[in-house]
Amino acid sequence: MLSIQGLSYSFEKEKPIFQGLTLDVRRGEFVSVIGTSGSGKSTLFKLVTGLLEPNQGDILFDGQKTGKRLGRVGYMPQKDLLLPWKTVLENVLLPLEVTKERKQARLPEIKKWLARFGLAEYESSYPSELSGGMKQRVAFLRTLMTGKELLLLDEPFGALDSMTKRKMHKWLLGLWGELQKTVLFITHDLEEAILLSDRVYVLQDTGIKELKVNLPRPRSSQLIYQSEFLTMRKELEMLIHNES
Amino acid sequence: MKASLKKWTEEYGLFLLVVLLLISGWEWAVRQAMIPSFIMPAPSAIWGALLENKQLLFEEHLPATLKEVLIGFGLSVIGGLILGVGMHFSRSIEKVLYPFLVISQTVPLIAISPIFIMWFGYSIWSKIAVTILTAFFPIVVSTYDGLKTGGNEYRELLLTMGANRWTIFKKIQLPMALPVIFSGLKLSVVYCVVGATIGEWLGASEGLGYFSRRMSGNLQADSVFASIFLLSMLGILLFLLIGLLEKQVLKNKNRYN
Amino acid sequence: MKKSFLILVSLLLLILSACGKETAEKSDSSKDKLQKVSLMLDWYPNAVHSFLFVAEEKGYFKEKGLDVDIQMPADTNDPLKLVAANQIDMAMSYQPQVLVARSEDIPVQSFGAIVRHPLNQLMVPADGPVQSPKDLVGKTIGYPSIPLDEAIVGTMVKADGGDDKKVKMVDVGWDLIPAMATKKTDALIGGYINHEKLLLEKEGHPMRTLNPADYGVPDYYELVLVASEKGLKDKPEVFKKFMAAITKGQKYVQDHPEDGLTTLMNHEDKTSPLEKDVETKSLEILLPLMDAKEKPFGYQDPQTWEKTAQWLKDNKVIKETVKAEDAFVNY
Numbered sequence: 126m127l128s129i130q131g132l133s134y135s136f137e138k139e140k141p142i143f144q145g146l147t148l149d150v151r152r153g154e155f156v157s158v159i160g161t162s163g164s165g166k167s168t169l170f171k172l173v174t175g176l177l178e179p180n181q182g183d184i185l186f187d188g189q190k191t192g193k194r195l196g197r198v199g200y201m202p203q204k205d206l207l208l209p210w211k212t213v214l215e216n217v218l219l220p221l222e223v224t225k226e227r228k229q230a231r232l233p234e235i236k237k238w239l240a241r242f243g244l245a246e247y248e249s250s251y252p253s254e255l256s257g258g259m260k261q262r263v264a265f266l267r268t269l270m271t272g273k274e275l276l277l278l279d280e281p282f283g284a285l286d287s288m289t290k291r292k293m294h295k296w297l298l299g300l301w302g303e304l305q306k307t308v309l310f311i312t313h314d315l316e317e318a319i320l321l322s323d324r325v326y327v328l329q330d331t332g333i334k335e336l337k338v339n340l341p342r343p344r345s346s347q348l349i350y351q352s353e354f355l356t357m358r359k360e361l362e363m364l365i366h367n368e369s
Numbered sequence: 370m371k372a373s374l375k376k377w378t379e380e381y382g383l384f385l386l387v388v389l390l391l392i393s394g395w396e397w398a399v400r401q402a403m404i405p406s407f408i409m410p411a412p413s414a415i416w417g418a419l420l421e422n423k424q425l426l427f428e429e430h431l432p433a434t435l436k437e438v439l440i441g442f443g444l445s446v447i448g449g450l451i452l453g454v455g456m457h458f459s460r461s462i463e464k465v466l467y468p469f470l471v472i473s474q475t476v477p478l479i480a481i482s483p484i485f486i487m488w489f490g491y492s493i494w495s496k497i498a499v500t501i502l503t504a505f506f507p508i509v510v511s512t513y514d515g516l517k518t519g520g521n522e523y524r525e526l527l528l529t530m531g532a533n534r535w536t537i538f539k540k541i542q543l544p545m546a547l548p549v550i551f552s553g554l555k556l557s558v559v560y561c562v563v564g565a566t567i568g569e570w571l572g573a574s575e576g577l578g579y580f581s582r583r584m585s586g587n588l589q590a591d592s593v594f595a596s597i598f599l600l601s602m603l604g605i606l607l608f609l610l611i612g613l614l615e616k617q618v619l620k621n622k623n624r625y626n
Numbered sequence: 627m628k629k630s631f632l633i634l635v636s637l638l639l640l641i642l643s644a645c646g647k648e649t650a651e652k653s654d655s656s657k658d659k660l661q662k663v664s665l666m667l668d669w670y671p672n673a674v675h676s677f678l679f680v681a682e683e684k685g686y687f688k689e690k691g692l693d694v695d696i697q698m699p700a701d702t703n704d705p706l707k708l709v710a711a712n713q714i715d716m717a718m719s720y721q722p723q724v725l726v727a728r729s730e731d732i733p734v735q736s737f738g739a740i741v742r743h744p745l746n747q748l749m750v751p752a753d754g755p756v757q758s759p760k761d762l763v764g765k766t767i768g769y770p771s772i773p774l775d776e777a778i779v780g781t782m783v784k785a786d787g788g789d790d791k792k793v794k795m796v797d798v799g800w801d802l803i804p805a806m807a808t809k810k811t812d813a814l815i816g817g818y819i820n821h822e823k824l825l826l827e828k829e830g831h832p833m834r835t836l837n838p839a840d841y842g843v844p845d846y847y848e849l850v851l852v853a854s855e856k857g858l859k860d861k862p863e864v865f866k867k868f869m870a871a872i873t874k875g876q877k878y879v880q881d882h883p884e885d886g887l888t889t890l891m892n893h894e895d896k897t898s899p900l901e902k903d904v905e906t907k908s909l910e911i912l913l914p915l916m917d918a919k920e921k922p923f924g925y926q927d928p929q930t931w932e933k934t935a936q937w938l939k940d941n942k943v944i945k946e947t948v949k950a951e952d953a954f955v956n957y
Contacts, residue, residue, distance in 0.1 A: 405707075408707055482801060482804070483808075486798075486801075487804065487808045490808075490810045572799040583771050585703055586770075586771060588726055588732060589730065
């Protein structure tokens with residue numbers, strides 16, 4: 126569904142963040158991108174969403190080189206960026222307001238999702254009244270509401286404490302089947318990457334490496350205690366450290 | 370109701386006490402002839418002059434000045450907002466207009482007043498012109514600066530949703546600029562009172578500024594201070610009104626993290 | 627919290643005490659040979675003040691043991707008030723204004739008449755339809771919002787047989803010239819024949835002037851020297867010396883007008899130069915009006931004071947009767 130070929134980008138007059146990058150994401154996949162800070166993960170996302178233009182290379186959607194990428198993917202930034210003066214419901218509806226879609230028609234669907242996300246009673250609450258985990262869920266729902274097939278999630282659980290994070294993993298895994306989306310996911314948490322993804326890309330100075338996560342779906346959060354999981358972890362770590 | 374009154378006295382009780390002390394001290398000083406009454410009349414004399422002239426003040430002069438202030442403020446708000454937004458959307462407008470704006474504030478009124486008189490004569494419009502001259506600047510600057518600070522990250526988020534410049538302006542930049550804009554409005558409304566008064570000094574037939582000038586010419590200091598007192602009250606009242614409006618509008622915005 | 631409160635209170639008291647009565651410094655010590663005297667002008671220095679600058683430059687003040695500090699007013703009402711409050715020793719003001727002040731219990735007195743006739747005259751465009759005050763009926767007159775000017779116009783129109791209620795007075799602020807230059811009013815009162823008239827002429831608006839004294843207004847003293855009652859009572863010798871010095875100064879200006887003017891111009895060149903042609907004409911107009919003829923320079927005629935006081939009362943410019951003879955002192 127998404128194909129990146131030979132992508133190169135550098136900020137003005139600086140060393141290139143990456144050169145000749147190639148990766149792809151197939152429909153229905155959950156793909157993680159791991160890398161150290163500064164390896165260019167967020168920049169990669171900005172390029173895919175259309176906020177930046179590559180110096181070299183192509184970004185193809187369903188095999189087509191599209192003119193305008195802005196508005197083609199659902200983007201969830203690292204910070205929840207919920208509008209503090211709007212309620213949860215209003216925040217979730219934001220993408221619809223932007224595209225000037227008729228909100229009334231989608232309301233029942235949205236309320237269903239709010240309940241599914243455990244936010245039903247918080248419909249009229251303001252972001253300042255929510256916990257970190259809840260805000261992330263609202264932001265995620267907002268991203269879903271863009272209605273786009275491909276979702277780019279930039280370290281959505283990065284700022285959460287480990288207990289909340291585990292809860293979010295459980296929640297997301299439970300939801301994955303229903304969502305019917307394609308996800309490109311940034312994280313620096315190896316465990317999280319393996320647990321959630323079908324494939325993991327490792328972004329390094331020398332280039333990009335790929336690992337296929339051979340764990341069956343549907344997955345449970347208890348998976349992290351299983352031996353297959355540990356095997357995958359070892360494989361991933363070896364892949365990462367196979368450079369220095 | 371009682372609770373908020375109590376809270377109010379708690380917060381401003383000290384201020385009131387100081388004011389009371391100052392007024393009593395002032396009254397005593399004048400009575401003891403420490404301060405000449407024709408330079409700074411006693412508070413009791415000022416109050417007396419206020420009552421004596423209350424018909425003139427409240428039925429003729431205060432409404433006249435109030436009219437100038439309100440019209441001047443209204444036009445300043447409309448003009449200021451339009452200019453501020455215009456400068457936000459267009460770099461060329463900003464580059465051309467900003468220097469003129471600053472210049473308009475530095476030119477002394479003595480130089481401009483004959484021009485205003487030539488254009489507006491001694492009608493209410495020359496007072497409104499002076500009012501607008503001082504009052505629209507804070508609005509333009511606060512609008513423009515407020516819109517600039519409008520969250521770059523939010524802007525990017527909306528761009529990925531396919532938003533255009535106008536949508537981003539409406540949904541993000543304008544709401545985020547409102548607190549600063551209100552600051553500008555509060556400044557502006559007070560400047561309007563000052564501006565209207567000065568405008569009246571350029572030539573008027575009614576208004577608190579005009580009245581105080583006449584009384585000053587008559588060496589009736591207590592009447593001068595009475596009209597100054599009313600002007601201050603007017604300024605304070607308008608300031609508080611804007612503050613109230615601000616509270617209402619920003620009711621939700623106060624939920625910033 | 628308590629500490630900051632104490633600091634605040636002491637600061638407040640400090641400020642209040644500093645704002646208290648400042649005693650005007652009169653260095654009478656034997657160390658200083660010259661007596662310091664402060665004088666505030668009625669307005670910016672111009673031709674009428676030549677005698678002061680001549681007295682200063684030629685050392686007439688010094689001869690009398692005086693060191694005169696000439697100051698500028700911020701507002702035309704300041705000189706009178708500051709003199710009464712003993713912040714300044716003497717000032718230049720206007721005879722009618724002295725009477726108004728006294729009716730408000732402000733303790734000032736006049737001790738010398740400098741310009742003995744009205745400079746404030748009614749002005750209309752020279753090529754206009756107004757020939758005499760009664761032609762002003764139905765027209766607008768610009769003025770600087772001083773009740774005195776209202777009274778002057780009223781008296782002039784009435785004396786000429788017109789209905790003064792049918793004349794519209796328009797306050798044009800402190801800057802009188804734009805009113806006529808932009809033709810926003812039909813006439814002007816409050817302008818001086820030796821200043822506004824000359825400036826308007828220079829800008830191409832020649833004016834016809836109507837003298838209030840010709841139309842029922844007493845021939846009042848436009849500019850007088852004032853001091854506080856207290857000052858005049860306590861230190862008459864200072865004022866006598868001052869009058870002697872300026873009499874000499876005025877004589878010099880009368881005998882050598884160009885020279886006197888040059889002294890003024892040189893003094894003003896340092897801060898804000900005057901226009902020579904305007905000031906020359908101004909002095910020409912002024913000199914005869916400052917001449918006391920057989921009487922000493924500055925002598926005040928009790929009759930003038932009586933008439934002016936009465937006229938002010940009749941025209942409701944002052945509310946209570948003021949005893950004219952208490953308003954002035956002759957040296």
